[in-house]
Amino acid sequence: MNRTVIVGAGTAGVHAAMELRHRGYAGGVLLVGEENHEPYDRPPLSKEFLKPVAEPDTLRLLPAQIARDRGIDLRLGLLVTDIRATAQEVVLSDGSIVGYDHLVLATGARGRPLTVPGADLPGVWGLRRLEEAEALRKALDGADDVLIVGGGFIGLEVAAAVRARGTRVTVVEFLPRVMARVLSPQMARYFTQAHRHRGVEILIGTGVTAVIAGPLGTASAVVLSDGRTIPADVVVVGIGVQPVTELAERAGLHTTDGIVVDGRLRTSDPRIYAVGDCARFDCVVSGRDLRLESIQNAVDQARFVAGQIAAGHRPQADGDAQGSSYAALPWFWSEQYDMKLQIAGVASAEAESVVRGDSASGSFSVCRFQGERLVAVESVNRAKDHLAARKLLTADPARLRRVTRESVANGETALRALLDV
Structure with a gap:
């Protein structure tokens, strides 16, 4: 065999x-x-x-x-x-x-299920499989009010896609900020403002306690943890x-x-x-x-x-060493409207941030430091920073230690220049 x-x-x-x-x-x-x-x-x-x-x-x-x-x-x-x-x-x-x-x-x-009364009503959608996406797309054609449970990557990407149709959109996020598991407070604030500027209502620190059926037995509204009721003929669940x-x-x-x-x-x-x-x-x-x-x-x-x-089935060649360990740098991306978010590395919630560039320009980066060590870089419409960050974060430890808060703070200095420091 x-x-x-x-x-x-x-x-x-x-x-x-x-x-x-x-x-x-x-x-x-x-x-x-x-x-x-x-x-x-x-x-x-x-x-x-x-x-x-x-x-x-x-x-x-x-x-x-x-x-x-x-x-x-x-x-x-x-x-x-x-x-x-x-x-x-x-x-x-x-x-x-x-x-x-x-x-x-x-x-x-x-997809993590929404476990509240009414979560199984027609009109409540997950988004993990092709059939779900096809059905949701058809439902959006006739939707007046779309409510998205969860302000992570999926929730905000769906919000951007739905808002591009001109449909009213509300995002409900239980945590203190959107994309809280992966983004710095500074970058989360930027994306919140960007969505609100485009007409998306974002409710932070709020949960959904029930989905209410309308006269036809389909979703028509949701009840929030603060007691409010929000109209929603389409509910999209994106809670991880x-x-x-x-x-x-x-x-x-x-x-x-x-x-x-x-x-x-x-x-x-x-x-x-x-x-x-x-x-x-x-x-x-x-x-x-x-x-x-x-x-x-x-x-x-x-x-x-x-x-x-x-x-194990042929003579070893370059890169095939069986004794090596997996050591790839984690990186992520998301596209929302005209914003391309790229993240290199992984930062904890306690990591400190240094902003490169002007967020008002729509092109900037946030460098995350754990102690004195650069551990992640978040970039919006700043691909050169992202590519340089991926090289910096995999550089030898001695070189990475020379990357300081001061050296990355100057947005006019290319991050790739720090590779030669």
């Missing part, structure tokens, strides 16, 4: 399969996807896809024909229901049993995600808010890897235990694991 089985046909699973072939892996590659659709790209679902005219073909991540051409056995509409780790087999929902040499769990995450770990748990793998992996992204069973939104790992760059929900992380982890697996 010489086969790698990949569970999950999202970004991480697809890139793992494609990278195995790119690296010359000659064994069998089975990619199992729960949805009936060909693998598709999820980020556009909260952006371009919500426009009045959008085609699913623009989302295609791995067409079936390309999978066949690459020798990837793509099986859709199936679940892996059980892992028989001792026998190195997986059981599929159609009853078939498949053996593996290596197993990659790319099970991703599911939960890692899909049930399969790993049944197999006895170590899990805690994700499938726990080591430096080589192996689970507690060394023949089983986990990558992407479902994986919890020690981030070498930030020095923190993380589970990241980003395309960059999904792609980089998938490629790393494919390298590990491929290296």
